Amino acid sequence: MSDRISDFHAIIPAGGIGSRLWPLSRADAPKFLHDLTGSGQSLLRDTWDRLEPLTGPDRIAVVTGRAHRAAVEAQLPGIPDRNVVLESEPRDSTAAIGLAAAILHRREPDVIVGSFAADHVIRVPHLFEWAVRQAVAVAREGYISTIGIPPTEPSVGFGYIRKSDELIIEGAPEAAKVERFIEKPDLETARMYFADRSYLWNAGMFISRADVLLDAIAATEPELHAGLLELAEAWDDRDQRGPAVDRIWPQLKKIAIDYSVAEPVAAAGRLAVIPGHFDWDDVGDFASLAKLNSSGRKNDLAILGENARILSDAASGIVVSQTSRVISLIGVKDIVVVDTPDALLVTTSENAQRVKGVVDALKLTGRGDVL
Amino acid sequence: MSDRISDFHAIIPAGGIGSRLWPLSRADAPKFLHDLTGSGQSLLRDTWDRLEPLTGPDRIAVVTGRAHRAAVEAQLPGIPDRNVVLESEPRDSTAAIGLAAAILHRREPDVIVGSFAADHVIRVPHLFEWAVRQAVAVAREGYISTIGIPPTEPSVGFGYIRKSDELIIEGAPEAAKVERFIEKPDLETARMYFADRSYLWNAGMFISRADVLLDAIAATEPELHAGLLELAEAWDDRDQRGPAVDRIWPQLKKIAIDYSVAEPVAAAGRLAVIPGHFDWDDVGDFASLAKLNSSGRKNDLAILGENARILSDAASGIVVSQTSRVISLIGVKDIVVVDTPDALLVTTSENAQRVKGVVDALKLTGRGDVL
Numbered sequence: 001m002s003d004r005i006s007d008f009h010a011i012i013p014a015g016g017i018g019s020r021l022w023p024l025s026r027a028d029a030p031k032f033l034h035d036l037t038g039s040g041q042s043l044l045r046d047t048w049d050r051l052e053p054l055t056g057p058d059r060i061a062v063v064t065g066r067a068h069r070a071a072v073e074a075q076l077p078g079i080p081d082r083n084v085v086l087e088s089e090p091r092d093s094t095a096a097i098g099l100a101a102a103i104l105h106r107r108e109p110d111v112i113v114g115s116f117a118a119d120h121v122i123r124v125p126h127l128f129e130w131a132v133r134q135a136v137a138v139a140r141e142g143y144i145s146t147i148g149i150p151p152t153e154p155s156v157g158f159g160y161i162r163k164s165d166e167l168i169i170e171g172a173p174e175a176a177k178v179e180r181f182i183e184k185p186d187l188e189t190a191r192m193y194f195a196d197r198s199y200l201w202n203a204g205m206f207i208s209r210a211d212v213l214l215d216a217i218a219a220t221e222p223e224l225h226a227g228l229l230e231l232a233e234a235w236d237d238r239d240q241r242g243p244a245v246d247r248i249w250p251q252l253k254k255i256a257i258d259y260s261v262a263e264p265v266a267a268a269g270r271l272a273v274i275p276g277h278f279d280w281d282d283v284g285d286f287a288s289l290a291k292l293n294s295s296g297r298k299n300d301l302a303i304l305g306e307n308a309r310i311l312s313d314a315a316s317g318i319v320v321s322q323t324s325r326v327i328s329l330i331g332v333k334d335i336v337v338v339d340t341p342d343a344l345l346v347t348t349s350e351n352a353q354r355v356k357g358v359v360d361a362l363k364l365t366g367r368g369d370v371l
Numbered sequence: 372m373s374d375r376i377s378d379f380h381a382i383i384p385a386g387g388i389g390s391r392l393w394p395l396s397r398a399d400a401p402k403f404l405h406d407l408t409g410s411g412q413s414l415l416r417d418t419w420d421r422l423e424p425l426t427g428p429d430r431i432a433v434v435t436g437r438a439h440r441a442a443v444e445a446q447l448p449g450i451p452d453r454n455v456v457l458e459s460e461p462r463d464s465t466a467a468i469g470l471a472a473a474i475l476h477r478r479e480p481d482v483i484v485g486s487f488a489a490d491h492v493i494r495v496p497h498l499f500e501w502a503v504r505q506a507v508a509v510a511r512e513g514y515i516s517t518i519g520i521p522p523t524e525p526s527v528g529f530g531y532i533r534k535s536d537e538l539i540i541e542g543a544p545e546a547a548k549v550e551r552f553i554e555k556p557d558l559e560t561a562r563m564y565f566a567d568r569s570y571l572w573n574a575g576m577f578i579s580r581a582d583v584l585l586d587a588i589a590a591t592e593p594e595l596h597a598g599l600l601e602l603a604e605a606w607d608d609r610d611q612r613g614p615a616v617d618r619i620w621p622q623l624k625k626i627a628i629d630y631s632v633a634e635p636v637a638a639a640g641r642l643a644v645i646p647g648h649f650d651w652d653d654v655g656d657f658a659s660l661a662k663l664n665s666s667g668r669k670n671d672l673a674i675l676g677e678n679a680r681i682l683s684d685a686a687s688g689i690v691v692s693q694t695s696r697v698i699s700l701i702g703v704k705d706i707v708v709v710d711t712p713d714a715l716l717v718t719t720s721e722n723a724q725r726v727k728g729v730v731d732a733l734k735l736t737g738r739g740d741v742l
Binding site for chain 1: 394712
């Protein structure tokens with residue numbers, strides 16, 4: 001059993017719906033509440049289970065929408081009430097992570113916080129722990145650290161981190177400075193990055209002293225920062241919290257933490273990266289889900305769904321079934337079939353990124369009931 | 372309005388399930404009970420409506436399974452009770468058509484009968500009527516006549532009829548003798564037939580005097596013929612019918628009328644053919660159904676199902692929906708999606724013939740509940 005890191009507190013932003021996984025992911029059943037790996041439990045619970053050995057059950061905060069409170073608490077029965085931070089509406093990642101950091105900083109000024117998405121898949125937990133321990137060691141030196149994934153293919157689905165000089169920090173033998181963050185590239189560029197060992201996938205994990213993170217937000221988004229501090233001050237007072245949220249939260253600027261914090265801090269030479277040698281995937285679409293659940297064989301048909309009754313003949317790809325219907329696939333290759341009680345999706349791995357367009361079309365055509 | 376043909380009586384064998392159209396066609400909802408053309412009514416009702424102008428409502432008999440009695444009567448509210456011939460179990464087309472012919476012959480010795488499948492699609496009714504009128508004229512001369520369809524493509528899905536010399540018969544200017552019947556050919560042979568104008572598709576329609584048909588059965592299947600006569604004798608006596616059916620029907624030889632009648636009669640030079648210049652299809656599989664319901668454009672997506680809510684993006688083929696689910700198709704070409712409450716099929720036009728294999732597999736795996 002690993003030792004806990006006493007000054008470390010995890011933050012799990014549990015926000016996005018995962019529109020590219022519609023009709024599996026929905027507004028009322030977002031991606032993080034699903035079992036996408038056949039593990040028998042939700043991605044949120046998997047995330048908790050990865051972090052708990054490092055933090056203990058009392059030091060993981062979840063930031064989620066009010067609508068998901070009951071579902072989140074059902075997934076995480078050990079979570080203390082004070083660690084469930086409820087958003088009245090989505091305000092993007094700087095507000096979500098920043099609010100949790102501000103609350104935790106008020107409770108414990110020297111705390112080191114790490115934010116980890118609720119809906120990523122990570123395998124080989126001890127390698128994840130080893131990366132987090134290094135990232136915490138680097139954070140203690142005043143850096144904001146991130147964990148970057150050495151690419152296993154020239155992916156165009158992820159952002160990249162370019163690392164520069166190594167950092168000499170005790171307890172973090174693999175730490176390096178970050179030169180810059182790069183948005184999802186085209187295939188040619190991705191191939192170049194893949195050939196060059198200095199590029200890592202951006203897995204969106206940030207570990208830093210809470211005060212360092214808040215100062216970074218203050219530097220680029222002073223109004224947002226002021227709002228977060230005001231909210232945090234009211235937070236642990238039951239009478240004040242509600243009115244403060246109603247007044248301040250809807251006014252906060254929506255901005256991803258990559259833009260408010262990661263890029264400017266990297267430019268200032270204060271962002272560090274630790275390579276994560278574990279299998280990682282953000283399960284961004286059904287192509288990724290199919291790969292994750294296949295045996296690795298080219299002609300495999302992956303099946304997700306405990307009641308699934310599948311008959312296939314010369315079919316490959318993935319079937320996700322949330323019904324008890326008999327599903328028969330004949331001669332369809334790299335197919336994606338998602339069978340839910342009120343919506344059915346049929347596409348191919350190659351077209352998986354286009355699913356979001358359907359969700360947009362459903363919004364426009366007044367079929368929000370199935371989103 | 373056309374004149375009725377006073378000595379003519381139609382027989383509609385409403386038997387086969389249409390396994391290649393699973394999961395749309397089922398044991399309890401066979402192909403002939405479905406609307407496969409978007410006409411708003413079943414193929415059986417379409418068949419009735421095509422024949423009724425020629426026969427009147429009192430001179431169409433339907434031969435069907437006991438299980439389908441209520442459904443058939445609901446589709447054909449005008450059918451006299453005495454014209455519904457119920458099979459206790461399927462015994463193939465010679466027994467089905469032969470029994471109806473024997474019953475009608477007892478009622479009316481000079482009757483001319485014509486058998487027309489309940490589950491074919493025919494367009495342009497007046498051309499159908501014209502072909503039937505010619506076939507009846509030929510039948511009055513003692514021939515068994517059939518209606519053959521001039522091929523519109525080198526199909527490997529249909530049997531063929533090779534015609535020989537023209538027949539000089541009043542009222543039947545297009546009649547010719549049949550040289551022979553040919554089973555479904557391979558593609559090369561089909562191309563040869565298509566180039567040669569003497570080959571027609573076998574649409575399985577037979578028109579003849581009832582006594583001529585019964586004599587033809589007697590010549591090749593004397594035991595079957597004897598059983599049919601015995602059944603027919605008991606038929607119109609309510610007390611005798613049940614025991615006779617129970618005793619005789621299950622013993623009758625199962626043989627298609629093509630083998631018991633059409634081939635031997637053709638060999639004897641007593642089979643005539645009339646070309647049918649109407650659009651005809653036996654809707655044998657989903658590829659055929661897709662073609663039938665498409666606009667004719669290559670990239671069209673045909674939709675069958677009044678409650679269907681389809682969103683498609685770069686998709687072609689056919690969707691059959693019996694549910695009110697939202698169905699989204701993205702980037703799938705020549706796809707076949709059949710969405711029913713308890714079973715889902717996803718395949719392609721190219722693989723449409725393989726659907727029967729799934730039905731066989733479902734039988735073997737004990738999932739007869741969805742067949």
